[in-house]
Amino acid sequence: MLELSDHFQTEAPTTKAPPTFDVTRLTVEFPAITGTPRVAIRNLDLRIERGEIFGLVGESGAGKTTLARSLLRLPPEPGRIASGELVFEGKNLMPLPEVEMQRMRGRDISMIVPNPRSELNPLLTVGEQIANVARVHLKVPKRDAHRLALDILRAVQIPDPGRRMQAFPHEMSGGMAQRIVIAIALICSPKFIVSDDATSGLDVTVQAQILQLLRRLAQDRGSSMLFITRDIGITAHFCDRVAVIYNGEIMELAAREDFFFRPAHPYTIMLMAAFSYNQRLRQMWARPEPLPGATSEPTACPYVARCPLAQPRCRSDRPALHELASGHFVRCHFPVSR
Ligand SMILES: Nc1ncnc2c1ncn2[C@@H]1O[C@H](COP(=O)(O)OP(=O)(O)O)[C@@H](O)[C@H]1O
Ligand SMILES: [Mg+2]
Numbered sequence: 381m382l383e384l385s386d387h388f389q390t391e392a393p394t395t396k397a398p399p400t401f402d403v404t405r406l407t408v409e410f411p412a413i414t415g416t417p418r419v420a421i422r423n424l425d426l427r428i429e430r431g432e433i434f435g436l437v438g439e440s441g442a443g444k445t446t447l448a449r450s451l452l453r454l455p456p457e458p459g460r461i462a463s464g465e466l467v468f469e470g471k472n473l474m475p476l477p478e479v480e481m482q483r484m485r486g487r488d489i490s491m492i493v494p495n496p497r498s499e500l501n502p503l504l505t506v507g508e509q510i511a512n513v514a515r516v517h518l519k520v521p522k523r524d525a526h527r528l529a530l531d532i533l534r535a536v537q538i539p540d541p542g543r544r545m546q547a548f549p550h551e552m553s554g555g556m557a558q559r560i561v562i563a564i565a566l567i568c569s570p571k572f573i574v575s576d577d578a579t580s581g582l583d584v585t586v587q588a589q590i591l592q593l594l595r596r597l598a599q600d601r602g603s604s605m606l607f608i609t610r611d612i613g614i615t616a617h618f619c620d621r622v623a624v625i626y627n628g629e630i631m632e633l634a635a636r637e638d639f640f641f642r643p644a645h646p647y648t649i650m651l652m653a654a655f656s657y658n659q660r661l662r663q664m665w666a667r668p669e670p671l672p673g674a675t676s677e678p679t680a681c682p683y684v685a686r687c688p689l690a691q692p693r694c695r696s697d698r699p700a701l702h703e704l705a706s707g708h709f710v711r712c713h714f715p716v717s718r
Contacts (some may be wrong), residue, residue, distance in 0.1 A: 400572050400604040401428040401451065408443075408450050410630075420446040420459060421628045425701075426681035433595060433605045435619030435636075436614045437651065443628040444608045451606070452489055455483050471572060476522030485672040490565040492578040492594075499564075500549040506560045507533075507545025507637060517568045532563040535597060540552045543645035555586040563588070566597055571604045573598060581612065591618050591641070612651045616640050621707075625649050628680040630701055634708040644704055644715035645688050681712070689714055 403426040409417035420443045428434045438444050449455050451466060453473060465471040468489065473481065483492075494527055495501060501509055510529035514520055520528065523585065526545075533541035536559040549557055565573060575594065579587040598605050615622045616636065616713060623633040624647060631647040643649050650653070655662045681694040693713055702710040 383618075396538075397430060398467070399429050400432075400469060401426070402465075402467040402584055403427070403451070403604075403673050404465040404467075406447075406450065407462045408446050408455050408459055409462045410459045412430075417462075419462075420455075421450065424464070424628070424630060426623070426630070428604050428606060430604055431599070431602055432620045433618060434624055436606060436608045436613035437610070437615055437622060438625040439610065441627045441649075444625060445576055446628075447609055447625070448491065448539060448576045448606060448608055451574065452485055452491065460701070482519075485568075486513060487568045488570055489572045489574070490568070490570045490572065492561055492565045492575045493580070494581050496561040497549055499561050500557060502549055505546050505548055506552070507547075508616040508686050510545075510563055513564050514567050519618065528567060528585070532567045533560075535566070536563045537593060538563075538595045549611075555582055555590065558582060558586075558590060559593075562594060562597075566601065568605075570603055573603050575605060576607070576608045576715075577610065587614075603683065612656065613655050624651065629682055629711065630709070631683065631711045632700070632709065638705070638708045642708070644708070644710045644717075645683075645685050645712050647683050649716060650686075683712075 384465050403424060405419055406424045407419060407424075411417050423513075424447065426434075426447075429699065436444055436447070443451070446455055446459060448460055450459075451462070451477075453466070455461060461474075464474075468484075473668040483624060500506070504512075507526070509520070509528055510532060511525040514528045515522065518525075518528075529545065530541055531543060538544050538556065539558055544556075546553075549560070552560065561578075579590050582590065594605075594683035597603075607615070612622075612624075619636055621633065621635050622639045624631045624645065626647055630698055632639070632643065632648045634642075639648070640652075643652060656662060679696055679698055681697075681699050684690050684694045687694065691714060697713065699711050699713050701709050704710050
């Protein structure tokens with residue numbers, strides 16, 4: 381059986397450009413007042429190709445935000461990257477001085493989060509805020525920054541952008557404010573965008589419009605994206621590949637078609653059933669949350685306490701992420717057959 385890291389190392393050497401992000405054996409911990417630290421991300425390998433939209437799905441507390449912010453070397457306080465490598469566009473981020481990371485954030489890598497209002501400065505017009513980002517990161521004069529701001533407002537389909545430049549955040553709807561946040565994230569044409577649950581607060585129609593827009597803008601600008609959500613259904617329309625994260629570990633990773641037509645991990649199937657309208661399917665697969673720490677046994681499968689298909693081996697032997705079929709990885713001793 382191939383391990384994920386083996387697979388990546390044994391690929392034929394090519395002259396093509398490096399992936400946008402290459403994460404190796406990343407571990408992120410939160411210190412505990414007593415005892416050993418809580419591991420939020422465990423030995424995680426992840427590679428995001430150029431131009432790809434990579435979906436990351438998981439329940440609340442799975443580690444999605446911790447992973448996203450760790451890629452920017454900013455894990456949520458008081459978390460810390462305990463080990464691992466982060467390589468962005470062929471450049472190792474771990475040894476870089478913090479000032480250089482600051483320059484990259486917002487320019488080469490940008491992050492879109494929910495609650496656009498808390499992201500925006502209530503005292504500045506949206507035009508000033510967008511233009512400021514361009515001035516700081518792209519070092520363009522005021523007039524050019526203003527023009528770039530106008531262009532990006534058009535790109536995110538803000539009606540009457542000239543007038544909207546003068547508006548303050550509180551004068552905008554949630555959907556409009558989210559478009560402004562996206563405009564700020566995109567103005568420098570970053571190579572990599574992280575969207576962390578960014579559209580979950582919006583109503584379904586607005587959410588669909590914004591996702592479509594985000595996808596098109598990323599594609600037009602050749603940006604890659606890590607798209608994080610709790611809603612597994614959204615990834616079916618939006619992402620090229622999808623991974624499921626549970627307790628800080630990837631449980632399944634596959635191209636969209638394999639993921640949705642041939643899901644192999646019982647947990648993935650449970651997540652899909654939870655979003656299904658079929659009540660019997662939901663009842664068959666839904667399992668209550670385990671007690672905190674119930675799945676942290678280092679020798680057991682992290683999902684064993686909730687898994688309807690668990691066997692004795694799942695309690696004594698922690699499964700590795702292995703390749704079930706080309707590009708389809710699963711962390712399970714008894715994957716559901718393809
Ligand atoms: N600020 C924090 N302090 C302590 N532990 C945290 C903090 N943020 C996250 N964690 C831990 O990391 C785990 C993952 O959290 P998070 O990355 O926010 O998950 P998600 O974004 O998937 O909901 C949590 O279950 C918790 O144990
Ligand atoms: Mg989160």
